Amino acid sequence: MIGSHKINSRIAPKAVSQAPLPAEVERAMTYDWGVLVDAYLMDAGRVGDRYAATVFCDRSGRASDGTTVATPAVEHLSTQGGFQLLRAVAAFDHYVIVSELST
Template sequence: MEWGIFIDAYLSQAARVGQRYVALVYRDQSGISEDGMTIATPPVRHVETRGGFKLMKSSAGDHYVITSEQSVGS
């Protein structure tokens, strides 16, 4: 899916914790995290939803796409 911006990482099985997410990360463009590692994002805000995917943005300007999200109580 084309978002028209640089995507810093894709997040799978994301669980919201306040304004942050804990998730499995894939295609981390910073090179810090390997595919499948568990990470915690900085505080993020929702920008757009397309086809079930959520585009999120941090205050530092990083963009994340949430590909799947854990529901409350999972």
């Protein structure tokens, strides 16, 4: 699972991965979300109040780009340019859904 309560909000940036980021992730990163985004999620599949997705730019460093993760329980905050900003219900983590699987 990604995300955790962060005691220190100044986290060292993750080393640049060798593979380029998907263009959709780069586009989602251009928006001003008003919060620090903890991870970008692609091909997200909703399961109740959680998502399983492919993660990119995980600030916690727990998940490498392109790995599959599960979020904690989240709530929708806003939408910009077709991307969705989510917040973990029991933490201060924020995620952006770049693409979502259709049901």
